Structure formats: C-alpha cells, structure tokens
Amino acid sequence: MDKDITETTFNQLLVSINFDLFSKIVTELELDKYTKKLTTKKLFKILLYGQLESVSSLDSLSIDVSNKSALEKEIKLDSISASQLSRRLRDIPPVIFEKIFNQIKLEALAKRGSNFYRNNLGQLNIIDASTVSMALSNYPWADFRSTKAGIKIHTRIVYDGDIMPDKVEITPAKGADKTKMDNLIVQDTDTLHVFDRAYVDYQGFDNYCDAGILFLSRLKSNAKIKVLKTKTVIIDGQEVKDSIVLLGDKKQDKQMDNILRILEIPDRENPGSTVRLITNDFEHSAALISRYYRDRWQIEIFFKWIKQHLHVKVFYGHSENAVKSQIFTALISFVLLTLLKREANTDKSLFKVLKYFRACKFESLKAFIRKINRPPSRTSKGRRVIDYEKIYQLTERQVMAGETELLYSTEFNPVIL
Structure with missing residues (x-):
C-alpha cells in the first residue's frame, strides 16, 4: 500500500483494489454505456464510504456527498440524488463487486505470515451461513417463510489467528445449509474444514474421504455409531474418549464406507453432557482437534462484526442486485480494513482500526498511522488491590x-x- 502522504487514508485504502480489472468488467458488461455522471466506479466509492461510515440510507449518502467537500473531492462528484443512487444499485449486476472481493481477498491471503495454524495444519477453513430476515412485501424474491423474506449468506472464512472471508454465496433463506456445502469445500488435502451439525451428510462425508478432503464437525445426538476401537486421552484435565468408528445404520443401507474418528469431550457448560466431534483427521492430536473445533466460533464473530460495525442489517435497495451488491461491498470493506491494519503494523482490534479510519479518513495515511500507534497520554496503574x-x-x-x-x-x- 502506497504511503504517499499527499493522498488521504481513504484514497490509500483503495490502492489494493485492481481498478484495471474493475474497468475491464465495466466495459465488458457495458455498465457505463449510457452513464455520464454516476459511473460505476463513483457508485462503488460511495458504497464503500457508506459501509465504512455505517451510513443508514441513500438519503443520508446523498446528503454527505453534497455537503462534505472532502468526500466530494475523493469521489469527484459534487452532488447526487438518492433516486439516482437507487436506480444504479438496481441496475448494476453484483458480479462486479463479487469479482473485486475475490481479487482483494486473494491479495490479503497472499500477505499472511507464518503462524501456529499454518505451521501445524496448513489451513483452517470454517464454514457456516447467516440468515438476514427482511419484510416480504419489500423483498418478494427472497423466499423464506410464509410471513417474511430472508437471505442466507453462505460463507467460508480462513482463520489463522485473524479472520479472512474467502468465499461467499448469497441465496434466498429457504433451503438447507448443506445444499451449498460442496461449493464451499476446497479441494486441498492440507486444509481442514470445520462446520456445525447443519452440514452433516454421510454421503458427502464418504465423498470427502475418498477425495482426501479433511473435515471436522459436531455429531447429531441421534447418530448411529459402530465403535471399532477406542482409547482415553486427557485434555485440559478431562478424560476424552478417542474412537475409530463407522457411522450410519447398515440395516437401512445408510452406513458409511469410510471409517471416521470421534472425540467425546465432557461439556463444561452442561455437566453430565458430552460434545461429540466427528472427523476424518487421524493425524493431529485430540487436543489440537478440540482446539480447531472451538475456533468454529470465529465465523460467528465475523457475522456479528459485519452486522454491527458495517451496514448489512438494513439495505439501501429492495432488488436482488442492490442487496447482493451491498453485501459484497461490506465484505470488500472488511478485507480493506484488515490490510490497513497490517499497513499500520498495529495490534489494535479491527474495530479500533475502523474507529481511527473514521476519524482520519481525509487525513494522510502517515497521519493515520502515527495516531493509531500513538502511546496513550495516561497510563493506568490498574486496579489497586487493598491489603x-x-x-x-x-x-x-x-x-x-x-x-x-x-x-x-x-x-x-x-x-x-
């Protein structure tokens, strides 16, 4: 990322985006053929600003563009109406924002350094879906329930101590999560895929075993199990059963062909209960497998983060194009913030990076880095222990x-x- 201090932090945030690719897609799809004022690139910058500032509506975006001189200078647009923004959002296919998301996350993943996960595993992929409910009258295309609409954001993140969204598919909320499972699996024998019980599929498990794809999930309580071999290991002072099993019911011709491994771990939050983890990873220790499954909650943290700190819960438009474009813009914003955090070489949280960006977005990148790394003016001695x-x-x-x-x-x- 260029450190030219003549450029604002907002401008430098966009340096990692391949605008040559962006322009190529615009030309191929003829997105600006009849457009003079609000080009696709200008709309993209406005949407990014809306995400990073968590602007609530197109009206508010229109007011900001028209009244904030620094923003006008960045976007090279002195005014735009909410209706013009709405029409462009409705008409532009989200594929352009999806492709830019894929480009920027590949750059972010390529810049990762060595760490515990890459040294011990290769790569940890976590898979899940998040549902966003919407009014049926406004979003009739988003089939969900009889009284409401909704979408599912099917997501794969790469976790290596930091969260990086890697693949996203957006669909109407109706339908089982596991229907998108194969699209989120990576054909890589050094990658462990972690997911919850909603994705358990014995036939799919057999297919992954045959292809050498590693997975880790939590087993449903009604699962039929044939134990072939078992041993007891100690994890964090608890006895854990580590077993080799066959899953399924042979009488109903639903038994798996491949053997799997089950860890039965006492549930600390529910005494007397057991958490059963199922995997085809026979190489790593029970302690590491247990740790990797606990990391599954990182994807829940990711969903919560983008909904709370960006602008994903309320949409600028009602069309499918508008909703998907806004979500992919939010994902791009998230990746750009992680790159900005690395550029600043700070150990502050991503939310802190976002807060400093909001305060310094029209200042130089050098000023942003100086301020975010400035030591606190006061140092607390902590809470005194009274003797x-x-x-x-x-x-x-x-x-x-x-x-x-x-x-x-x-x-x-x-x-x-």
Whole structure:
C-alpha cells in the first residue's frame, strides 16, 4: 500500500483494489454505456464510504456527498440524488463487486505470515451461513417463510489467528445449509474444514474421504455409531474418549464406507453432557482437534462484526442486485480494513482500526498511522488491590501507641500506605 502522504487514508485504502480489472468488467458488461455522471466506479466509492461510515440510507449518502467537500473531492462528484443512487444499485449486476472481493481477498491471503495454524495444519477453513430476515412485501424474491423474506449468506472464512472471508454465496433463506456445502469445500488435502451439525451428510462425508478432503464437525445426538476401537486421552484435565468408528445404520443401507474418528469431550457448560466431534483427521492430536473445533466460533464473530460495525442489517435497495451488491461491498470493506491494519503494523482490534479510519479518513495515511500507534497520554496503574490486613495492623499499632487523633481527621485515608 502506497504511503504517499499527499493522498488521504481513504484514497490509500483503495490502492489494493485492481481498478484495471474493475474497468475491464465495466466495459465488458457495458455498465457505463449510457452513464455520464454516476459511473460505476463513483457508485462503488460511495458504497464503500457508506459501509465504512455505517451510513443508514441513500438519503443520508446523498446528503454527505453534497455537503462534505472532502468526500466530494475523493469521489469527484459534487452532488447526487438518492433516486439516482437507487436506480444504479438496481441496475448494476453484483458480479462486479463479487469479482473485486475475490481479487482483494486473494491479495490479503497472499500477505499472511507464518503462524501456529499454518505451521501445524496448513489451513483452517470454517464454514457456516447467516440468515438476514427482511419484510416480504419489500423483498418478494427472497423466499423464506410464509410471513417474511430472508437471505442466507453462505460463507467460508480462513482463520489463522485473524479472520479472512474467502468465499461467499448469497441465496434466498429457504433451503438447507448443506445444499451449498460442496461449493464451499476446497479441494486441498492440507486444509481442514470445520462446520456445525447443519452440514452433516454421510454421503458427502464418504465423498470427502475418498477425495482426501479433511473435515471436522459436531455429531447429531441421534447418530448411529459402530465403535471399532477406542482409547482415553486427557485434555485440559478431562478424560476424552478417542474412537475409530463407522457411522450410519447398515440395516437401512445408510452406513458409511469410510471409517471416521470421534472425540467425546465432557461439556463444561452442561455437566453430565458430552460434545461429540466427528472427523476424518487421524493425524493431529485430540487436543489440537478440540482446539480447531472451538475456533468454529470465529465465523460467528465475523457475522456479528459485519452486522454491527458495517451496514448489512438494513439495505439501501429492495432488488436482488442492490442487496447482493451491498453485501459484497461490506465484505470488500472488511478485507480493506484488515490490510490497513497490517499497513499500520498495529495490534489494535479491527474495530479500533475502523474507529481511527473514521476519524482520519481525509487525513494522510502517515497521519493515520502515527495516531493509531500513538502511546496513550495516561497510563493506568490498574486496579489497586487493598491489603486490608496490613491496614488493620498499622491502625492497631497507632492505637496502641496512642496516636488516635488522626483517626478522627476528615483527611485520614487508611488506604494510603
């Protein structure tokens, strides 16, 4: 990322985006053929600004563009109406934003360094879907339930201590999560795929075993199991059963062909209950397998983050194009923030990076980096631990020595020793 201080942080945030690719897609799809003012590139920058600032509506975006001179300068647009923004969002296919997301996340993944996950595993992919409910009257295309509409954001993230969205498919919410499973699996024998019980599919498991694809999930409570071999290991002071099994019911011709491994781990949150993890990873220790499954919650953190800190819960338009374009713009914003965090070489949280960006977006990148890494002006000594026994002993000695006048003083503070 260029550190030219003549450029604003907002401008430098966009340096990682391949605008040559962007322009090529615009030309191929003829997106700007009849457009003079609000080009696709300008719309994209406005949408990115809306995500990063969590702007609530197209009206608010229109007001910001028309009244914030620094934003006008960045976008090279002095005014635009909400209706013009709405029409362009409705008409532009989201594929252009999806392709830019794929380009930018590949760059981000290529810049990762060595860490625990890459050294011990190769790559950890976590798969899940998040549902966003919507009003049926406004989004009739998003089939969900009889009284409401909704979409599912089927997602694969790469987790290596940091979260990176890797693949996303957006569909109407109606339908099982596992129907999109094969699209989210990577054909890579060094990658472990972690997912929850909604994706359990015995035939799919057999296919993954045959292809050498590693997976880890939680087993449903009603699963039929044939134990072939078992041993007991200790993880964090708890006894864990580590077994080789066949899944399924042979009588109903639903038994798997491949053997799997089950870890039965006592549930600390529900005493007496057991968490059963199912995997075809026979190489890594039970302790590592358990750790990798706990990391599954990182994708829940990701969903919560983009919904809380970007603008994904409320949409700027009602069309399928508008909704998908907004989601992919949010994903691009997330990846750009992770790149900005690396550029600043800061250990602050991504939310802190976002807050500093909002404060410094029209200042130079050098100023942003200086401010986010500036040491705090005040240093807290932390919460003091009061030694009541020591206070009592000191007070007792004073009383025994006849030094009692200070005890009645309004300035007496026995905590100051």
